[in-house]
Amino acid sequence: MTMLDAKIPNGPIEKKWSEYQATCSLVNAANRKRMTVIVIGSGLAGGGAAAALGELGYHVKLFCFHDSTRRAHSVAAQGGVNAAKNYQNDGDNVYRMFYDAIKGGDYRSREANVYRMAELSVRLIDTCVAQGVPFAREYGGSLGNRSFGGVQVERTFYAQGQTGQQLLMGTNSAIARQVKAGRIERFSRHEMLDLVVKNGRAIGVIVRDAITGEIERHAAHAVVLGTGGYAKIYYLSTMAMGCNATAAWKAHKRGAFLANPSFVQVHPTSLPALGKHQSKLTLMSESLRNDGRIWVPARAGDDRSPEKIPDSERDYYLERKYPAFGNLTPRDIAARAAKEQIDAGHGVGPMRNAVFLDFRDAIAQHGRETIQSRYGNLFGMYQKITGIDAYVTPMLIAPSPHFTMGGLWVDYELMTTIEGLYACGECNFADHGSNRLGANSLLQACVDGYFILPSTIGNFLSSRIKEPLSPTDGPEFDQAESKAREDIQKLLSIKGRQPVDYFHRTLGATLWDCCGISRSRESLNRGIEQIRELREQFWNDVNITGGAHEPNSELEKATRVMDFLELGELMCIDALHREESCGAHFREEYQTKEGESLRNDEGFGYVSAWQHRAEGEPILHKEPLSFEAVNVMTRNYK
């Protein structure tokens, strides 16, 4: 086992990033033009990196599987983006924001990265406003804020319930500008199938054109993945249908370590599944918890309609258990508390798999108009999906997989363990520990792409300015392309009895059961066994119609699910090895008498980074986490 070097700059935490920037090597403008960077993914992280690198003059090749760069799943983030502007004069500053994220992440994130994220949040808002992002405003014309789960200040900037979409339109406009300037070459409807590595260094990618089915080779001086998270592995999740782990997983198989893969955030306020046909779960923004009160009937099995249940027979269980934070407890706590209530028979809704989120009191206090101005589109969305008017009847909400804190291991420069391969945004692991705070994901994606990567990638490329692009007819490209072709041929030739979705749904159900909100040694071992069986069944019994050289959405799904079937096992292995409870990772064997998480800093105060092996179990490497700027405490939201 090696100890990983995160290359954290020396000096006090508040000076590390400026120190890094002052001393890192640069590529001059004339040389940047001659260097090609491949970016995979066009969300806030990948798209932001592409735009920023294009602006610097690099030749950028930007790939996305959507038909347009504007559709990446960043678009669906509803609630907001955090920044330590302290416009509200409520005691916020960069340190406090950093501290909240470290504490919220249950001390399993890398201190230096988290501080940098908080530090750069301030400039991010400036950038977005300059791009034309129409954030909410006060009557006097200044920017408005609201608060979000897990914090006691108002530092969240928002654009109704469409903040992700608005930020992404900003990123997309920055991309468009570079496309027009000829610095970004855009490849939409292209999906990365493999990474090409030569002597430990990333030299290019293999992609499939989703219309022609053609397999293409592209070379670059560096490759950036901004491919998002893998929570779609659970099938039922708040992710988009196309969200996948393929690029990250293929990079992993080529040598990039995967860190904390079992750290998955389950969002407490999604809509519940309403039937077998369900293909995804829609999130109701956490911001709703600012004004909505969560409750269940105090008596298990009480099936009266909610307005008929008097206050004395309601259990506002978050307010009862966590009086200081009430309905705004961090996500992991709120999700687990909801599951406890549902498991104990207090669940509501047609499948008894939900809890109430009630706006009765907020409407009485602030008036319907105010609530409508804050959450109008969310209430509208809820009504479209369920047919229920939430101004009158409480919403039904349930926990749902939503974000993956785990991801490719990266150092302070966002470089993976493969030289020249970077990972930014949700597909890396660094900033959220074992639990992400609300409105920090848009933030991380943006600062990684806009601000951090453009500096750090130069530090690497500065020593490569004389190197030409690797020829795409080299043996490494040959091998990677043949592998991609073989996989596709094999998948198409099985002609079994079950469609791809069957395997995806079964895998998701297994993971939700064995490696979901709570896990145990027994469930994880069972999960590993079931996933191995399912994987074998997949390779013998999947049925994919259509061919390789045409548009084929079933083939696209299959190439993603085949990777999920491997990743799922690693998630269980990681959860099994971590014999403690922290953040979103709740191991039933490790809890206090009151049912709270029992963290073990001495035994597990590290990042688990897994190395893939073609045969046999993956190898565990550790990055020890040391905290200099904060005192490690037990999280307490009571």
Add this chain to the structure above:
Amino acid sequence: MELNLRIWRQDGPDTPGQLVDYHLDNADPGMSFLEMLDAVNEQLINNGERVIEFDHDCREGICGSCGMVINGRPHGPAQGSSTCQLHMRSFQNGDQITIEPFRASAFPIIRDLKVDRSAFDRIIDSGGYISTNIAAAPEANSILISKDEASHAFDAAACIGCGACVASCKNASAALFTSAKVTHLVNLPQGKVERSTRVVQMVNQMDTEGFGACSFTEACEAVCPQQISVNHIAQMNWEYNRAKLGI
């Protein structure tokens, strides 16, 4: 519920297509429209046939990927909804539903219900942005923007680029899409600097792509999942004339 579906099948842009009949006998009123199509596709796979291709992703009405013409109306009968937000409770047991792609010569059919909307990207590329460098921004509160201005800009910026406006228009005009970006930016102080060049470039690109002219039937607003107002088209026209007149 039982449904009789007539769905447009077309192998590629240059091959003829046709409506093909399908029957689904186990639809559920709680299903989304796309989940209903998933069920049809599952039947096709079980019969060894290739699936109906359609674009979709977030399935919560915000990415703008999905879009089909359902019984003659882009995104179907529900107002202010994208196809993924339409649920089968909007239909009756035994209904016949006709499903076609968004049709416009500027949106060539790729296969079945999947169309090429990259013309929209090229309209944005032509100038639908504020030319600001990422690190060159002034302090965010240094330029005050009234609540009304911000909310007016937001109403336009809410466009998800699905293309229903084009599909609903007898001229296949992209005026609503283009105007939404023009007014989003021109209603903000930061976007005023390039107002003249932007509107002219975007309108020219819209014409180059082969979209038709706007003749104000307002069909686009009626089908827009984000309920973007046709007033934005009026403002775009005003901006265009202003730019051309140099005032």
